[in-house]
Amino acid sequence: MAAFFYYFLAFLVLYVFTKHFLHKIRNLPPNPFPCLPIIGHLYLLKKPLFQTLAEIAHRNGSIFFLQLGSRPVIVVSSPSTAEECLSKNDIIFAGRPRLMVAEHLGNNSRNLVWSPYGNHWRSLRRIASIEILSTSRLQMLSSIRVDEVRSLLRKLLDFEDKPVELRTVLFELTLNVMTRMMAGKRYYGENVADAEEARRFRAAQLEANKVASATNYGDFLPWFKSKKLERTMIECQRNRVGFFLELINQSRRKTKISRNEERKTMIEVLLSVQDSEPEYFTDEMIANILLNLLSGGTETTISTMEWALSLLLNHPEVLQQAQKEIENMVGLDRLIEEADVANLPYLRGIISESMRMYPAAPLLVPHESMEECKVGGYKIPTGTLLLVNVWAIQNDPKVWEDPRKFKPERFEGMEGMAKDGFRLLPFGSGRRACPGDGLALRVVGLTLGSLIQCFEWERVGEEMVDMREGTGLTMTKVLPLQAKCRPRAAMIKLLSQI
Template identity: 55%
Template sequence: MAAIWYLYCSLIFSMLYFFTKRFSKKIENLPPRPFPCLPVIGHLHLLKQPIFKTLSEIAKKHGDLLLLQYGSRPVLLVSSPAAAEECFTTNDVACANRPRFLMTKHFAINNTSLAWAPYGDHWRNLRRLVSLELLSSGRLQLLQWIRVNEVKSMVSSLIKRQNRPLDMRVVFFELTLNVMMMMIAGKRYVGDNITDAKEAKKFREIHGETFKIGGTMAIVDYIPWIKSWKLEKQMIELQKERDAFMQNLIEERRRKMKSNRRDGESWKTLIDVILILQETDPEYYSDAMIRSLILVLILAGTDTTINTMEWSLSLLLNHPEVLKKVQMEIDNQIGENKRLLEESDLPKLPFLRSIILESNRMYPPLPLLVPHETSKDCIIGGFRVPSGTMISTNAWAIQNDPNTWEDPRSFKPERHKSSVGFPELGGRDGFKLMPFGSGRRGCPGEALAVRTVGLALGTLIQCFDWSRVGEEMVDMTEAIAFSLQKGEPLQAKCKPRAIMAKFLSQEKLFSITDIY
């Protein structure tokens, strides 16, 4: 009898709780919330890998603006261009904060790095530094020779390995890491002409471990009373290694700057630029701030760029007719067997740009953009979004929505013929396409990524004929990671194109010892 009475009371309590929540939600005018939202865990039980696809299916059922509950954290799920536009235009300031995570506590100096700092004076100073001093158009132009030389080095390496299976993720990793480290510290860490192989190996280990640990979804971020001691210990130890490594780079550049001033060396690394600022304001431009900024540039400038190139070439190998068409565009623009593609050619190659855009549309580098957080109550989609709500924008869902894009899972670069997609030349189809985010927290490295990907991919297309390793189509399955990687690294074969063979046979042109 007691058991029946207990069951009866539980049922009444559950019904009262349900109707009270439903009634209060209408009064508060909150966005729709999928049912059921369970005690303690909220909607975490709905999240299945890959999460961006699961969230896309949830949005199809319940709407493109939803209020989810990840444990103790409210999350606004944005899955349409209209909702994204409201977040990043009308409510851009209110939505400009970042949520705090265990990872950002240890890897982002307690949420003070450029990527994770709350919106305010400190963040604005960092953003201004990056936009005006480190990644401005003038600075990128001054350091263009680094990208050119590293692409030449990549071409030289591929000539030696022609007609053999290549792990293209490794090729793109080496290219991108060398570009970033040459710009930042004046050092190459993979391939030939490495000054310190031991240091280079250590850096690659730290880089890989950062993505492995940093991409972990820590349950403590959503259910705070569940502690992740082991994960936090790993983060603390890794951050010590990262700090020590970066501090060595800073000290090395300090010594070289003194020598360069005596010897009259003209070009400056990005560390040099900040160290010069440190001389005038040492308290603000501390070594800790420099270490943090260096790491943000390295992490943001490598993985997503690698992914874009790997997805783009994979799509081209599965669509050889598109590969032939873009080769013809490059040949017509540059001429056969005359010179290598240059960054100044990119604005004149609309089909190449369309291929990169279509790759970014189908496989956005960050399928769930870096999350935002509201700093005050705001109205989005006619609903009240409370202060402290995390905003999760599903770029993959927006960019693969059949209501927005015709036949979205088909590779059709020609659909972008009216959208330039390069920051120097125009927009990106409104909020239907956001590979670099949007608003004031959009990626400041967009121009660098565009130049690197365009130059590297265009040169590979110009110089080589590409083929799959086997008869099967390239597997386009996604990996489970923070960024959108291929599940299986791309394997491909290349051989110099007949019209480029004479030009590519000039060994001195591609000799790494002559390049540096």
């Protein structure tokens, strides 16, 4: 028995050092030592993953290599290496890895997020960018966003000087915006037409959020595949697709719209696209496009607004300055509108700074190299999974002065929101960048601006708001935000009229 142990130990040492030597010969990026048999570097990964990877980058450099079970992975953590991957080598890294979540929640890797780069993905991207998320289409649906924000303001009037859990009301606002734009229906709060349909939608959405962030080591160790998680994902996707297929059929039955009439909901728009290619553009494809939009446009938007409000509560002087800006540019005799946000640079700075400090997606959706290339002078093999650590880039003291200080003024003079080359990547960059950034920024800008304009905000107690991050794929707060609000004296009359 002792002899076996010594033989095994000798094999292990030989394996580790041989692997390390071959790694250097192949000119791969630096990797943490040691890389163990079978599991590789999986033993290093702890939650929250973005912080663990940032710590490894601190020791190994802004680009490093990990062998996660059977998968080669590179992690980039600087603007220059991110630019090499997402700009210079954009097409090479436009691929997506095959993962369980892509297979079972991504329509067998055929939806917009997980589809391999090619003609099918280009068709989906064109439909998303031109048909349902274009500037003109979003403008056409702006009344829905205004209506839902005003509904939120009315609801908050009932919480005057009482604690309100903001994550809940922001969740309801965002989901209602999305479902009304998609299908003309609201499933939360007042005026819910079909209570049972709303209940089914809410249950399916909560289940999807839970399973999408579940850890699956089977993606790296195929023999470690979780059958239970796989069954849960399959059932969850079946329920969600089935729900949207019902909405599609409802829309088809009740909207016998003439060719000259404007199609208003996203389902109606997608059904008009289907008329030209019914065999390719199936109901299932429409359902998955809508699911993509719902998944990508809710949790990230909610988290961004919750983090921004948390920061404002901990920095009341910033809140007061934002209120003064709105008073000067908008006035007190009308509510802020989406178009006003372009003329409110300090408000835009608050949003950009919140996204910088607490990016809703701290790691971009994984990319995969479709051929061999070089990044940072290192050779990257075909089929290498790419992780871009957005949180590390946006909180690097070499890139940002005092990165953990909330300073909206650092974005003075900058056009737009959440854009600063490869130093700021809340929506990614390149071909696989998030196509819904325009919608997300409209919802966040109007909602946050309205809450700042209409209410005075206070922490529930004397303690500072807890700013600890959760451990999921989306950066949520460990403790949901609670706050007290009361209508601003100058806005009471206007709020009573909405």
